[in-house]
Every structure is written in structure tokens, then in C-alpha cells.
Amino acid sequence: MSGSDTVVVTGFGPFRQFLVNPSWTAAQGLKLVGLGEGTDVYIKEVPVSYVKTQQIIAEIWQTLHPKFAVHLGVARGSSVIILEQTGKNSGYRDKDVCGFCPESHCCVEGGPDKLDSVVNMRAVAKELQQAGTDVVYSRDAGRYLCDFAYYCSLYYGQRRAAFIHVPSSGSLTSGDRLVPLLQSLILAMLDQLEDSSETT
Template identity: 45%
Template structure:
């Protein structure tokens, strides 16, 4: 592995319910073709729509790649824009997954905080991408839906102390093509990395004065 490169992990979900082809995984595969520039090592993973799989897979991604950022992508049948989720929530998981399971506790981490925010300023990412003339609308949400998307996001936020992001995409063709969604993911994640670099820069500047 090239250590001068920064690792970024992006996940999409496998099929579930009426989503026999999951737009999130299709979009992530399109992103993989485009890449995130020469200084980023991009790793993509498909996540099964199962709570227990998420609980073992998400920590293993952090361990394996020590990524700067993990971005989870999911599909939402209600979304008409590419939607940036600000936070993950711990409680209220009653929906059964692909193996007809849901956690007894109905929460992600017993005793964890109710809600964890991403360290990334999603409003800022949203404004910048919308101003860039990408041709794909981006919006921000505070509710990732209390299913596998939200569950995965919270789990990742909890493990990474907020260094995770979640992006909801609409189903394919409603209205965007897989190429559109791939370009949108690329633009959004590049903005996220840019903001993280700026924040990092500020921290270094402050350290020099102490």
C-alpha cells in the first residue's frame, strides 16, 4: 500500500425489498471508475442489508484500511436529490432486515449517545456542490431513516468519532442515471476531503502558536 496516499472507503448496499438492483452500490461502482484523484486510495465495499453483517463489517473496514474517511451510500425510495445525512441515530430499529432479524435492543450501541453528528459540515458541502454546476441536486437531511442506512451510519460515526459520512441516492432513473450519481458522489466526497484538509490545516496552525 502506498503510504503517501490517503485511504478513503466508500460502501454501497446490496439488494433488498423492491430494490432488486440497489442504486447505491451501482453508484459506488461508477465512482470507483472515476476515482477520487491520484492522492486518494479508494476502496469500495458492498454491504449486505443485515444488521449483524454491518456490526462485523464496519469495524473491519476501519481496521483494515485506517481510512481518513468512510462514506456510506444508501438508496432511498423517497429521495429525489442526492442527500447528505448530518447524523446517525441510536434508537428505533424495528424494521426487519434481509434475514428477518432486528436487534433485540432496537438500538445500535447499547448505552451510546442518542445521536452522533458527522464532523463534516454537510451544509457547506451541499452549497459548494450545488454551486459547481454539476447538474445533480444535493440536499441535507437530519434523519437517515432508522433502517440499515441509519444503523450503519451510527455504527461508523461511533467507531470513528464522527469521521464518517452518509449519502442517500434516489433509485436509478428517478431522475438520475448511474453516471450522474457516480459524478455526484465524486464531487461530494472531494468536497468533504477538501473541508477535512482545511480543518486539519487550521489545527496545525494553532499548534504552532502553543
């Protein structure tokens, strides 16, 4: 299969109280259920490390050339799914699991201040809210590794990326409930991507 048929899904590695990160469990679940015929799902676990995250994401775009990348992270204290529209380049001051923080406090020196996904996350959130899903729209991914990974992917992938925060509490933490919802969300994003590529 060519990269144009590949959707990359990443989840994060162990972090603080999450010995197994729910975002990685969700990525594995998505690999099992797939994203329909003709789409190859490639999953990758990303360590909660700035250096490794940037290396892995740049490498994904440079070697696999996927159609789209979806990055999953866990939102502590949240019981809903959060769709992130924007990745921000600067303001990274919190240390990662290696005790490291970028000296420049930014993802890509000289990169734009912020980048938005080509997908309109508000529209995707609305579509699923109407179907009764606990999903909300956000423009602030939190200036930590989630935001960092998102920005790097938007930067290297010409904005063909999404970031989804998965809940850490409540009924949606069960994979049986979460994975089908993530699958619906990603399929809605891919539909929008197809539509936009036909019109441009």
C-alpha cells in the same frame, strides 16, 4: 498505500425491489473514476443485515484505518441526492432482510444518542446547490440500515464518515450523471476534512 490515504465507499446489497442496489452500483462507479491522485478508493458491498453491517463497518475501521468513509444507500421515492449529517443510536424496530431486528433496538449499547459527521454537510450541500446540483441536506437518515450503518461508522471512525442517500427515481439514477456528482460531493467533503485537520 497507508490507510491515511484510503477512502472507503460502501453500498448496500439487494433489498426488496432492488435486485441490484443502486447504491452499490454507484460505489462501483466511484471506484472506476477514483477520487484523484494519491487517494486509494476501497469499496465494499454491505448486506441489508444489522449484524453483518456492524461487523463489516467495525472491521473496516479496525483493519484499514481509512482517512474517511462514505456510505451510500438508496432513498426510495427520492429524485435528489440527500446528504445526511447525523446517525442515531436507537429506535431500530424494522426487520432486516434476514428478518432480524436488534433486541436493544440500538446500534451500540451505551453509545451516545446521536453522532454528527465531522464534515458540515449543510456547507457541502450549499456548495453543490450553487453549482446547480439536486442535493439536499438532512438530519434524519431514517432509522433503518442506512442510519444504522452511518451511526456505526461515526462511532468506530471518530465521526470521520458521511452518508449519502442516492435517488431511486428521476434523471439522477443514471450512473453517468450520478457518479460525477458523488465524486464532486466526496471531494468537497475531503477538502473540508483537510482544512479542519490543519486547524485543529
